[in-house]
Amino acid sequence: MRNSGFLWALMAMMLLMDLYIFQVVKSLMQHASPRLKLVITILYWLVAVAALVTLISFPAFNGPNVPRAVRTYVLAMLVGLFFAKLVATLVFGVDDLRRGITWLVTRSRGDVATTSAGEGISRSAFLSWMGIGLGGGLLGTLMYGFSNKYNYQVVRKQLRFDKLPAAFKGLRIVHISDIHAGSFTNKLAVEKGIERIMREQPDLIFFTGDLVNDKATEMDDYMDVFSRLKAPMGVYSTLGNHDYGDYIAWESLSVKSKNLERLKEIHAELGWKLLMNEHVPLERNGQQIAVIGIENWSSKGNFPKYGRLDVAHKGTEQIPFKILLSHDPSHWSAEVQQKYNDIDLMLAGHTHGMQFGVEVPGFRWSPVQYMYQHWAGLYENEQQKLYVNRGFGFIGYPGRVGILPEITVLELA
Numbered sequence: 001m002r003n004s005g006f007l008w009a010l011m012a013m014m015l016l017m018d019l020y021i022f023q024v025v026k027s028l029m030q031h032a033s034p035r036l037k038l039v040i041t042i043l044y045w046l047v048a049v050a051a052l053v054t055l056i057s058f059p060a061f062n063g064p065n066v067p068r069a070v071r072t073y074v075l076a077m078l079v080g081l082f083f084a085k086l087v088a089t090l091v092f093g094v095d096d097l098r099r100g101i102t103w104l105v106t107r108s109r110g111d112v113a114t115t116s117a118g119e120g121i122s123r124s125a126f127l128s129w130m131g132i133g134l135g136g137g138l139l140g141t142l143m144y145g146f147s148n149k150y151n152y153q154v155v156r157k158q159l160r161f162d163k164l165p166a167a168f169k170g171l172r173i174v175h176i177s178d179i180h181a182g183s184f185t186n187k188l189a190v191e192k193g194i195e196r197i198m199r200e201q202p203d204l205i206f207f208t209g210d211l212v213n214d215k216a217t218e219m220d221d222y223m224d225v226f227s228r229l230k231a232p233m234g235v236y237s238t239l240g241n242h243d244y245g246d247y248i249a250w251e252s253l254s255v256k257s258k259n260l261e262r263l264k265e266i267h268a269e270l271g272w273k274l275l276m277n278e279h280v281p282l283e284r285n286g287q288q289i290a291v292i293g294i295e296n297w298s299s300k301g302n303f304p305k306y307g308r309l310d311v312a313h314k315g316t317e318q319i320p321f322k323i324l325l326s327h328d329p330s331h332w333s334a335e336v337q338q339k340y341n342d343i344d345l346m347l348a349g350h351t352h353g354m355q356f357g358v359e360v361p362g363f364r365w366s367p368v369q370y371m372y373q374h375w376a377g378l379y380e381n382e383q384q385k386l387y388v389n390r391g392f393g394f395i396g397y398p399g400r401v402g403i404l405p406e407i408t409v410l411e412l413a
């Protein structure tokens with residue numbers, strides 16, 4: 001069985017956490033009635049054993065007869081349970097460490113340990129309840145996030161540029177990214193998202209990569225939906241890291257190559273102009289801007305670097321205003337700002353805001369910020385701007401907590 005070693009290690013870790021957490025649960029139940037203790041014990045181990053059995057049998061969920069939605073939600077629940085237990089274990093571990101240090105200090109001084117001190121017991125009880133509360137709260141939050149995966153938010157930004165030709169002032173652009181068609185399980189909800197886009201009546205639509213998770217066939221059920229995206233000045237797209245099929249095993253390199261070629265055909269069948277390290281000039285009332293699109297380019301070593309901005313940029317030197325479509329936002333600081341200060345606006349996606357975080361006026365946080373400097377929204381440096389879309393779809397975790405799926409509406413001024 002592929003990755004069986006990892007699976008057994010994960011099972012062992014889950015079981016150890018179950019045993020450790022149960023000791024805390026028992027200590028909190030010490031004053032409960034025998035019947036309540038029995039009920040809680042049975043429920044606790046029913047959930048724990050069910051999770052372990054599901055984990056060991058999870059490879060069976062990859063079978064062709066298992067609905068995608070079932071597989072996705074089972075994985076999400078397992079991941080949610082794991083992290084909930086991990087959080088609780090860490091909190092309990094802090095309390096045990098505190099008590100261990102206190103015991104060592106007391107012993108070294110020759111004092112008599114006062115384990116019955118009310119203050120110490122109350123502190124331990126508080127930390128125990130806090131661990132259970134944080135773990136349960138995390139699991140509940142992740143389950144709540146399931147309801148947000150199609151809760152599309154429209155983000156509107158007016159962007160001012162000194163070099164923008166007068167003919168393009170007021171240009172309305174819709175920017176979406178990271179569709180990940182293979183993750184969808186509700187076609188009607190996706191259709192409503194497309195309807196919201198078209199109600200904006202954009203002049204241009206840009207898509208910055210990751211149409212699928214791995215395979216071109218993921219789009220089969222959604223061709224009629226995304227072909228509705230139309231704009232007077234066109235729909236332009238690029239590829240993202242997932243579009244190349246690099247994350248699954250293929251029968252041969254030839255099959256993998258055919259998958260990519262089919263994906264390119266899909267862009268054309270949708271009526272989208274896929275930009276593969278190239279540019280197109282757009283003209284309005286005798287004035288021009290350039291739209292540059294490149295293949296995936298990342299400064300992160302674990303993501304591919306297929307893009308050739310030098311090739312795509314060539315020939316745009318005399319065009320006064322340039323928009324770059326590049327999937328990975330790390331490209332902006334690693335190459336665009338360093339070598340191409342005539343690119344006025346870069347549009348990217350990729351991060352999804354990790355589909356988990358907090359965004360309130362004056363404060364933003366997501367775990368992804370520790371990996372990406374530019375992870376969501378608008379960034380500016382002198383005359384250059386970067387906009388990172390939070391993603392239209394989702395991958396892995398079938399939900400959104402705090403970072404909702406995004407339709408970006410940009411007005412150039």
